[in-house]
């Protein structure tokens with residue numbers, strides 16, 4: 001797994017960033033506005049080699065990879081570079097690939113920044129008059145004409161300036177009216193040209209990620225300085241939460257570009273769909289980012305004094321030269337679900353890597369072998385996606401094979417797997433249909449006991465936990481405090497002999513009917529600020545004075561309300577300092593905020609696809625309907641983005657990189673997408689999806705109910721959005 005650029009790429013990015021900060025300042029962008037082309041900037045980019053980036057070395061270029069080009073494009077987007085950069089990069093590469101000697105002189109002038117070349121999206125034989133990106137300044141336009149790839153030389157007088165939305169140098173040109181040269185003909189040439197258009201989609205997508213991220217940065221800075229009602233506007237969640245949502249979308253979009261390039265490099269079968277999705281996603285996410293960012297500025301966002309409107313307009317102008325972005329989602333649907341072929345560009349070297357590694361495959365294989373050898377059909381019949389699927393016999397067997405506490409360090413008695421191996425293991429359990437929250441919670445509690453518990457407590461409880469004989473629950477939430485977890489009122493009072501007496505009620509104590517211990521957050525000092533008077537304990541659930549009452553949810557999941565009436569525990573069962581519970585609790589909450597829901601999203605998508613293949617709509621399988629294909633593709637996009645955002649959280653933790661709320665981003669984003677897609681697939685496959693009949697319909701139905709909970713337990717989406725706004729965007733804190 002790697003989310004880092006190489007050192008050379010870092011240097012290249014810094015070089016372009018410095019250059020563009022100076023030569024594509026907002027003053028320069030405004031100055032270039034009438035034509036949208038800054039010739040001095042263009043010359044400077046040529047001198048830095050930017051225009052040659054995708055041209056092979058033998059043709060006089062730098063011969064760098066597609067990923068390198070997206071690094072440049074992201075910077076160009078961030079600074080709104082005035083010129084048709086994506087079009088020019090593609091045209092230069094195509095000239096080198098298809099033009100040969102005949103266009104060597106033109107290519108030389110293009111790379112030197114003395115001439116601009118662009119390309120046409122549509123077949124000239126069908127559509128002679130077309131809008132051309134950079135058409136105002138491009139003396140040469142590459143195009144397809146039936147079976148040929150042609151070069152049209154457009155005289156200056158035919159390139160008419162057109163007042164347009166974002167002052168970009170677009171022009172509508174009659175490509176049949178000017179001299180043309182046939183560069184190449186036949187299937188291979190057509191495929192090379194089509195691959196150039198695919199490359200353009202990724203370049204534009206990267207540029208849009210840069211535009212969107214910078215717009216968010218401008219909005220966040222403004223939200224930290226503008227006050228209304230005596231508060232910074234960033235303190236209003238109506239301002240901060242949408243920005244937090246969009247931050248996830250923008251990061252997800254950038255990772256989708258990276259995924260498409262990774263897929264290209266790997267020759268993955270889904271590559272064509274991944275390219276279309278990257279283009280569609282970034283067109284949408286950038287549009288949302290600039291609109292919400294402009295809104296953050298209130299009326300000032302509309303004034304031309306502020307720069308945000310420039311971002312707003314470019315975020316539309318850059319992708320729309322390629323047509324309606326919705327068509328890229330439709331195209332993704334056809335590519336993923338109707339086997340439509342795509343011509344693919346060459347990726348070149350790709351340092352970013354989402355592979356969980358060989359060891360991850362080994363643990364998957366081990367888990368699959370364990371299930372094959374140990375799990376009977378009767379056991380399988382009891383599997384459930386909640387605590388209700390807890391099976392004591394299986395739990396012990398898993399413990400005996402050291403397959404129960406996979407992420408727990410070896411010195412605590414666990415398997416000590418890396419985050420990546422653990423992710424792979426969780427996927428394998430999910431594929432087996434054995435979703436085991438009991439093991440995850442018990443693992444977390446064990447770690448807290450190990451970190452904060454006394455030797456006496458460790459000796460009393462850890463061995464039986466490690467043998468898989470007992471499990472633990474979490475007792476944080478109360479009837480009066482959920483999100484505001486530190487407002488807990490359940491009392492722990494120290495007696496004269498040093499022992500503790502617990503009195504109170506905990507709500508949503510999932511698994512308490514099955515567990516032996518609960519990790520409890522209790523109030524030990526009611527006379528100080530709420531964060532300062534809390535202490536954590538391990539409380540035996542079989543002790544006198546504990547009552548467990550079921551609470552049933554519409555997810556078919558039982559949770560509990562637990563009552564504690566004069567329950568006595570020794571002081572040695574305290575975790576951490578008296579009144580120091582916030583520290584202990586923060587450590588345990590941190591353990592909860594990192595995972596995502598991609599593994600459920602994948603299962604749900606599989607069920608959705610299976611059902612679309614089964615159901616008949618207007619006499620044909622539903623999967624053959626373009627609308628259904630697009631909706632499945634959107635679910636795939638959300639799944640991929642969720643997975644990559646989650647991988648990033650695991651990667652920064654594993655590599656000890658700076659972490660800007662990446663765990664909360666993974667949890668919030670993936671659960672929200674899980675929910676919106678669950679809703680959509682339920683609709684798409686209705687009315688069959690209403691049934692709880694065994695098979696994919698039942699699964700969709702179950703995922704719909706299950707997804708609702710994912711946005712609530714482990715901290716609600718609102719609480720996570722606040723964390724993302726604070727740590728990811730630097731906005732002020734909104735909770736007391």
Ligand SMILES: Cc1cc2nc3c(=O)[nH]c(=O)nc-3n(C[C@H](O)[C@H](O)[C@H](O)COP(=O)(O)OP(=O)(O)OC[C@H]3O[C@@H](n4cnc5c(N)ncnc54)[C@H](O)[C@@H]3O)c2cc1C
Pocket residue numbers: 237473474475476477481482483484507508509510511553557559709712713714715716717718719734735
């Ligand atoms: C199936 C299930 C299992 C669970 N298992 C456990 C468990 O094992 N142990 C345990 O301790 N807890 C558990 N929980 C509890 C869970 O952590 C809480 O439900 C959650 O933290 C929200 O608390 P609440 O339900 O009291 O809602 P509240 O906190 O009352 O929230 C109500 C609404 O107000 C919003 N809200 C609250 N504060 C803010 C804020 N500052 N800004 C914006 N909006 C806000 C919330 O987002 C939510 O939409 C479980 C919950 C469920 C549903």
